[in-house]
Amino acid sequence: MKKHWKTKLIHSDASVPEGFRSLDTPIYRASTTLFRDAASVTDAWDQYESGYTYGLYGTPTTLTLAARVCELEGGYRTIITPGGQNAIALINFALLRAGDHMLLPESVYGPNRKLGNDVLRRFGVEVSYYNPTVGPAITDRMQPNTRLVWCESPGSISMEVQDVPAIANAAHAAGALVAMDNTWSAGVFFDALAYGVDVTMQALTKYVGGHSDLLLGSVTTKDKSIYQSLGAAHQLLGAAASPDDCSLALRGMKTLAVRLERVEKSSLTIARWLAARPEVERVLHPALESCPGHELWQRDFTGSSGIFSIVLREGFTKEQVLSFVNSLELFKIGYSWGGVTSLAVAYDFGHYKNRASYDHRIVRLNIGLEAVEDLITDLEGALHSLNPS
Numbered sequence: 001m002k003k004h005w006k007t008k009l010i011h012s013d014a015s016v017p018e019g020f021r022s023l024d025t026p027i028y029r030a031s032t033t034l035f036r037d038a039a040s041v042t043d044a045w046d047q048y049e050s051g052y053t054y055g056l057y058g059t060p061t062t063l064t065l066a067a068r069v070c071e072l073e074g075g076y077r078t079i080i081t082p083g084g085q086n087a088i089a090l091i092n093f094a095l096l097r098a099g100d101h102m103l104l105p106e107s108v109y110g111p112n113r114k115l116g117n118d119v120l121r122r123f124g125v126e127v128s129y130y131n132p133t134v135g136p137a138i139t140d141r142m143q144p145n146t147r148l149v150w151c152e153s154p155g156s157i158s159m160e161v162q163d164v165p166a167i168a169n170a171a172h173a174a175g176a177l178v179a180m181d182n183t184w185s186a187g188v189f190f191d192a193l194a195y196g197v198d199v200t201m202q203a204l205t206k207y208v209g210g211h212s213d214l215l216l217g218s219v220t221t222k223d224k225s226i227y228q229s230l231g232a233a234h235q236l237l238g239a240a241a242s243p244d245d246c247s248l249a250l251r252g253m254k255t256l257a258v259r260l261e262r263v264e265k266s267s268l269t270i271a272r273w274l275a276a277r278p279e280v281e282r283v284l285h286p287a288l289e290s291c292p293g294h295e296l297w298q299r300d301f302t303g304s305s306g307i308f309s310i311v312l313r314e315g316f317t318k319e320q321v322l323s324f325v326n327s328l329e330l331f332k333i334g335y336s337w338g339g340v341t342s343l344a345v346a347y348d349f350g351h352y353k354n355r356a357s358y359d360h361r362i363v364r365l366n367i368g369l370e371a372v373e374d375l376i377t378d379l380e381g382a383l384h385s386l387n388p389s
C-alpha cells in the first residue's frame with residue numbers, strides 16, 4: 001500500500017539490523033498487545049496459558065521480573081504489583097470473603113492493619129490481632145472461620161522475630177492459609193515458602209529496587225490454585241505495574257547481593273556500637289540478643305538486612321527524641337527503606353494499643369551505603385546533643 005506520511009508515522013516500513021544482544025531485559029511498554037487474528041482475541045489474564053493478551057497482565061519486562069523473584073523465592077509463580085501495599089491488598093482481596101476471619105500480628109506494617117480495619121471489615125471480614133511472639137499458642141486464636149493468618153518477621157518498627165513454622169503448622173491444622181510480608185529479608189534471608197508459608201509478598205520498593213526511586217510489589221506462591229485466585233483478583237483490581245519500574249527493579253536485582261552484604265555488615269557494626277551507648281536502652285536488631293525472638297532469627301534466617309530500631313533510655317522526652325533525629329546530618333528523615341541513603345524516623349508507640357511499651361522513645365534506622373565510620377560519627381554527634389553539659 002502506498003502510504004501518506006501521516007500513516008507512515010504510525011505504520012512504518014523502516015528497519016534496523018537484526019541480531020542485537022545486550023545484557024539487559026528490554027523495556028516493553030504496552031497496554032495494547034496484538035493478537036494473531038480475530039479469532040484469537042481473548043481477555044485471559046494468565047499469559048503463560050494464553051500468550052500475551054493485554055499489558056495489564058504483564059509485558060515480557062514485567063514477567064521477567066516476576067520470574068526472577070519467583071526463582072529466588074522458590075515459588076510456582078509471582079505476580080508483580082504497583083507497590084508493596086498493593087501486593088498486601090491483592091492477597092487479601094484474592095483469599096478472603098465476607099464471613100472469613102483474618103489474623104494479623106500486632107507488629108504488622110501499619111497500612112496492612114488499616115486495610116483490614118477500614119476496608120475489609122466493611123466487606124464483612126472479621127479482623128483480629130495476635131501477639132507476634134505467640135508462636136504455637138496461636139492455636140488458641142484460631143476460629144472456625146479463620147481463613148488467613150498473616151506473618152511479618154521481623155515486625156515493622158518493633159522488629160519481633162516470629163516462629164513462622166509453628167504459626168504455619170497451627171494455621172494449617174485449623175484449615176487457614178498463611179501469608180507473609182517477607183520484605184525485611186529481601187526474599188532471600190528467610191525461605192518463607194519452605195517454612196510453610198502459602199503466599200509471600202515483598203515490597204520490591206525496598207531492597208530489590210534498592211535506590212528509593214520506584215514502587216513495586218511481588219506476590220509469590222507455590223500453590224497453583226492460590227495463583228489462580230491471585231491472578232483473577234489482579235485482573236479485576238487492575239493492578240498494573242509499570243514496565244519502566246520493573247526494568248529498574250531488574251537492574252537493582254543484579255546488585256542485591258553486594259548491597260545486602262554491605263548493609264548487613266554496616267548495620268551490625270552500628271547496632272553493636274549503639275548497644276554500648278548509655279543513651280540507648282535497647283537495640284531491636286534481630287541479630288542482637290536484645291531483640292525479641294533473636295533465637296528464632298538464628299534458627300531460621302541466613303542473614304540480616306539494614307533496617308532496625310533503637311529505644312532511647314527512659315526519661316528522654318519526645319522533644320529530645322525528635323531533636324536527636326533532627327540533629328543527624330547523614331541520616332535523612334523519610335519513609336521507605338532499603339535504598340542507599342541512611343534514614344531515621346522516630347515513632348510514638350504511645351498511639352498503639354497492645355504493642356511493646358516503647359512510647360515515644362523508638363527510632364527506626366535504615367542503614368545505607370555510606371562509610372560506616374561516618375554514620376557512627378553522625379550518630380555520636382546526635383546522641384551527644386541529648387546530653388546537655
Ligand SMILES: Cc1ncc(COP(=O)(O)O)c(C=O)c1O
Pocket residue numbers: 083084085086109156181183184202203204205215216217336337
Ligand atoms: C514491611 C513493609 N511492607 C510493605 C510496605 C509497602 O510497600 P510500598 O511502599 O511499596 O507500598 C512497606 C513500606 O514501607 C513495608 O515497610
